[in-house]
Amino acid sequence: MSSVYVVGADLIKFGRYPNRSPAQLGAEAALLALDDAGLTIRDVGALYVGSSFNAASMMGQQILQQIGQTGIPCVNVSNACASGATAFREAMIGIMSGLYDVALAVGTEKNPPGMLPSRKTEGPPPEGLFGSGTMPAVFAEAGMVHSAAYGTTIEQFARVSVKNHYHATMNPKAMYQRETPLEEVLASEMIAWPLTKLMCSVNVDGAAATVLVSARKARELGLSRAIRVRGSALASDPWEAHNPVMFDANSVTRLAAAGAFEMAGVGPQELDVVELHDCFATAELLHYENLGLCGEGEAGALIDSGATTLGGRVPVNVSGGLLSKGHPIGATGVANIVEIVQQLRGEAGARQVDGARLGLAHVLGFGAAAAVHILEKA
Amino acid sequence: MTTSVAVSPRPATGFIRVGEDAKPWITGFRCMDCGAVATEQTLACRRCTSRSPLQEFRASARGRVYSWTVVQRSYPGIAVPFVSVIVELEDHLTLKGTLRVADHDSVHSGMPVRLVFDDAGGALDPEGAPYVGYHFVPFTGDEK
Numbered sequence: 309m310s311s312v313y314v315v316g317a318d319l320i321k322f323g324r325y326p327n328r329s330p331a332q333l334g335a336e337a338a339l340l341a342l343d344d345a346g347l348t349i350r351d352v353g354a355l356y357v358g359s360s361f362n363a364a365s366m367m368g369q370q371i372l373q374q375i376g377q378t379g380i381p382c383v384n385v386s387n388a389c390a391s392g393a394t395a396f397r398e399a400m401i402g403i404m405s406g407l408y409d410v411a412l413a414v415g416t417e418k419n420p421p422g423m424l425p426s427r428k429t430e431g432p433p434p435e436g437l438f439g440s441g442t443m444p445a446v447f448a449e450a451g452m453v454h455s456a457a458y459g460t461t462i463e464q465f466a467r468v469s470v471k472n473h474y475h476a477t478m479n480p481k482a483m484y485q486r487e488t489p490l491e492e493v494l495a496s497e498m499i500a501w502p503l504t505k506l507m508c509s510v511n512v513d514g515a516a517a518t519v520l521v522s523a524r525k526a527r528e529l530g531l532s533r534a535i536r537v538r539g540s541a542l543a544s545d546p547w548e549a550h551n552p553v554m555f556d557a558n559s560v561t562r563l564a565a566a567g568a569f570e571m572a573g574v575g576p577q578e579l580d581v582v583e584l585h586d587c588f589a590t591a592e593l594l595h596y597e598n599l600g601l602c603g604e605g606e607a608g609a610l611i612d613s614g615a616t617t618l619g620g621r622v623p624v625n626v627s628g629g630l631l632s633k634g635h636p637i638g639a640t641g642v643a644n645i646v647e648i649v650q651q652l653r654g655e656a657g658a659r660q661v662d663g664a665r666l667g668l669a670h671v672l673g674f675g676a677a678a679a680v681h682i683l684e685k686a
Numbered sequence: 687m688t689t690s691v692a693v694s695p696r697p698a699t700g701f702i703r704v705g706e707d708a709k710p711w712i713t714g715f716r717c718m719d720c721g722a723v724a725t726e727q728t729l730a731c732r733r734c735t736s737r738s739p740l741q742e743f744r745a746s747a748r749g750r751v752y753s754w755t756v757v758q759r760s761y762p763g764i765a766v767p768f769v770s771v772i773v774e775l776e777d778h779l780t781l782k783g784t785l786r787v788a789d790h791d792s793v794h795s796g797m798p799v800r801l802v803f804d805d806a807g808g809a810l811d812p813e814g815a816p817y818v819g820y821h822f823v824p825f826t827g828d829e830k
């Protein structure tokens with residue numbers, strides 16, 4: 309199988325951009341990534357764009373209208389929170405196929421304001437009548453299964469927010485760069501037990517982009533800053549007894565992780581740095597176990613130990629994560645990969661994980677889709 | 687004097703069925719090859735992919751809480767707080783619902799509950815017909 313390398317990666321600062329379109333945000337990220345690679349849009353053979361809410365508006369073509377209508381094929385992807393990672397993976401597959409030497413993968417989003425709904429249904433609005441379909445309630449219920457099985461406490465879930473908000477103070481592109489002590493996280497507005505407001509991800513606008521190239525092109529450009537894609541897997545939710553009445557964040561993530569580890573020929577104990585889908589604080593603890601960072605039932609102890617904080621054994625979400633960097637749905641999957649690329653290059657500044665050589669990026673889309681990518685310093 | 691005309695209530699959600707006597711029940715579908723159950727009549731079994739016709743059954747009204755949360759903030763206009771539960775019925779069908787219970791602190795995983803049909807908050811369909819919905823209450827063992 310031919311190798312694929314990431315030679316350009318960047319993102320715009322996550323925040324609110326009321327006067328700019330998602331295409332403009334995506335175009336800015338695309339130019340940043342091309343500049344990072346030392347390439348131009350004329351070098352790009354294909355464009356893949358992830359945008360959960362905006363893909364149907366021919367987002368890729370709109371981006372090219374901003375940066376150069378070179379006539380290349382555009383693939384527009386909507387795959388919930390996995391949209392960006394799906395676009396990245398399709399770009400990788402395009403290079404692996406031998407069709408393209410250079411592909412651009414962009415994730416861009418302007419989220420609708422407020423709490424994001426799940427599915428529309430017939431009959432009277434189901435919210436409150438038949439439990440809750442809000443995302444905080446869905447991930448609260450997912451966390452309470454872990455709590456019932458292993459005694460995981462609200463303090464342990466809250467420590468995820470403390471950690472990721474701390475990490476974000478070192479990321480100038482994060483939406484929030486302010487520490488939140490445990491007492492503050494616990495005292496913020498209760499949304500759905502055990503999730504307080506500070507344990508829910510930040511609903512923001514944003515865009516991120518990566519330039520992927522073939523081995524031949526990478527050698528031509530020079531490998532000093534190139535990052536190799538060692539493993540890639542995308543999964544849909546396999547059958548599980550409660551799914552889809554109850555969202556199953558676990559099986560789909562485990563399926564994608566197993567595929568990516570197998571392709572990479574490495575195990576979770578070899579990872580130096582991880583960006584995972586902390587859409588809610590409960591989710592991060594579930595994914596410690598789903599990704600094999602600890603054994604079953606040990607996630608609470610892992611966060612307590614400090615192993616996933618910068619300076620620990622396997623730092624998780626050093627970018628600040630979705631909780632503090634922000635979660636522009638379709639951009640998140642690309643942004644997670646950008647963070648891993650910057651870490652493996654040793655260019656992550658104050659939040660640099662010392663000597664990081666192997667990293668993992670994970671996202672999880674409601675509905676469900678999970679993507680896992682394993683990257684390595686070339 | 688007006689004569690009241692019995693209007694058959696409409697299911698507020700897809701898997702409620704209403705009989706000719708206006709009595710509702712929850713319907714489930716079981717794969718005869720692997721035993722998997724669901725509230726939806728799918729074209730094939732979502733677990734084992736068998737295309738043998740799924741067998742429809744009337745679900746049990748009793749089960750246990752598999753997971754829960756107390757919702758303190760929901761979409762604008764939705765009354766809070768309320769308890770959202772995932773319930774595993776005795777025949778393994780999974781339902782999401784609202785648990786009506788006075789003491790929220792008493793809710794726990796494994797808690798026995800009973801399904802009760804209701805008027806879906808008094809909502810009416812576009813033709814003015816009432817809906818039939820459901821909620822859960824704690825099962826104390828006293829009920830018949």
Ligand SMILES: [Zn+2]
Binds near residue numbers: 718733
């Ligand atoms: Zn079956």
